[in-house]
Amino acid sequence: MRSAGFRRKKRLGDLLVEVGVITEEQLGTALEMQKNEKKGEKLGNVLIELGVTTEQQIMEALQQQLGIESIDLSSIRIQDEIIKLMDESVLRKYSLIPFAFSEKNPNILKVAMSDPLDIRAMDDISIITGFQIERCVTVPSDIAAAIDRYYGNAEVLRVAEQYTRERQQLNSGNNREEENDEQSEAPIVKLVRQIIEQAVHKRASDIHIEPMENQVRIRFRVDGVLHEEMRHDIALHAAMIARIKIVSGLDISEKRRPQDGRATAIVDRQEYDIRVSMLPTVYGEKAVMRLALKTGLTRDKRELGFPDEELEKFNSILSHNNGLILVTGPTGSGKSTTLYTALSELNIEGVNIITVEDPVEANINGINQVQVNEKAGLTFSSVLRSILRQDPDIIMIGEIRDAETAEIAVKASITGHLVVSTLHTNSAANTITRLADMGVQSYMLGDSVIGVIAQRLVRRVCPECSVLEEADEDDRRVLNIKDGRSVMIRKARHCECVRCGGTGYYGRVGIYEIMPVSAEIKRAINRRETADVLEDIALKQGMKTLRTSAVDYVLKGITTVEEVRRVAYED
Secondary structure, eight states: OOOBTOOOOOOHHHHHHHTTSSOHHHHHHHHHHHHHTSTTOOHHHHHHHHTSOOHHHHHHHHHHHHTOOBOOGGGOOOOHHHHTTSOHHHHHHHTEEEEEEOSSOTTEEEEEESOTTOHHHHHHHHHHHOSEEEEEEOOHHHHHHHHHHHHHHHHHHHHHHHHHHHHHHHHHOOTTHHHHHHHHHHHHHHHHHHHHHHHHHTTEEEEEEEEOSSEEEEEEEETTEEEEEEEEEGGGHHHHHHHHHHHTTOOTTOOSSOEEEEEEEEETTEEEEEEEEEEEETTEEEEEEEEEETTTTSOOGGGGTOOHHHHHHHHHHHTOSSEEEEEEOSTTSSHHHHHHHHHHHHOOTTOOEEEEESSOOSOOTTOEEEEOBGGGTBOHHHHHHHHTTSOOSEEEESOOOSHHHHHHHHHHHHTTOEEEEEEOOSSHHHHHHHHHHTTOOHHHHHHHEEEEEEEEEEEEEOTTTOEEEEOOHHHHHHHTOOSSOOOEEEEOOOSOOTTTTTSSEEEEEEEEEEEEOOHHHHHHHHTTOOHHHHHHHHHHTTOOOHHHHHHHHHHTTSSOHHHHHHHHOOO
């Protein structure tokens, strides 16, 4: 059966050389690697791993040269009848997925492929489905995410059932114990790996594995909100926890005390750092795995979401050679990303940067990073004293947690060092009073603090399914619109949207309250004025509050009134 849109056979490598994406030499290196080190790996993946091209460049070259359609699967809902045509294992083998029937001919099945030159894949799909094939092109990560979206839970359930079945066989037979034990562990390894992959494809920041009375519940935190993904029989719980402990270097036999560990995982050729936390509960140990892309914390500061005027203030604060810069906000508000972005900006050859963190969240070349270890006596305060003898220019403290750390940080900033750190406070002005409450003298605060950045993350409204509506009375009150003008705002819909998974939101953006410490604010700090007085002065000098920043994003159609209420509401 011939495939629709078929052209003469051409190899991917030759095509990429022809359009100038790679050179002959680079192709030769990739083919040699494919032959020796990466047997069975697709050439495109080898080229990406070598860093000579990207998924996007390969897709654009294929689209241009073959004259075929490129597809964004994240905006397409695939019909159930198409999903049932093929098995998940075949889709993963060939890195493709059927997504629609041709509008011109219902006997032609449109298939998104990462390698539309793979004739064997096209022939196999045509035989399995009984349809002619019209090939389209997309990036491999888009296909992997789509397979997870439509087949993921079914595959996880199949692996879970396989594990249960093999455990029953193990318990019923005494012979070949070692072999059975080895076999019974394999599905759990696969199950944990698939849960992590699924979480990455759904953009989750955290995975919660929670034992209940008869079931184990698995939830993903996506865009700051937890969503239940699946439930399994409680019999799987012990094996899942044991597997997570093994890969994160924790004590398998210890089940009564909390434990923290780290692991790494590679998903779609990108390395993820996984911070693991174990906590004993009444039904067993709960595991939380925080996922972070190794390169995700260091990005260009324009990607953080600063408007132009706020970016100018941020740059001005960073330009100081000494003083204390504080980033504040609750857990999960993006403080670490802001700090790492600032450090990457300041990380030049002539500067000695040392950090003390608990834990070290991302490794940055050229920066000396120290991990706090309470058991070994490496506390924030003890490490900071040692750091000051290491001739630092810039010191980053993961978090100011106590009076001793606060005092050392302030003294270091006064004696010619630039110190950046975080605190958990609700606003920029409250940060100053919090340090005073910790026992830091007001005159020292006035001399040391050069700027405070309070921040939150608000969810972006989904561009595919959101609706434009006129603001009602309640909306106008939240947005502080007092005149009679008509205002149109975006509202999230909880529907069956493929892109946002029915949540109404896709991705997050930072809102900021930046308070440079001016001469007037310094005098107010020395007079021990309250946070309200400090904030009034800052507002007169042009500071935008978190709520004002959030409202601006609503009026620009980036987020919703509900997000303003959730993240930055003030009575």
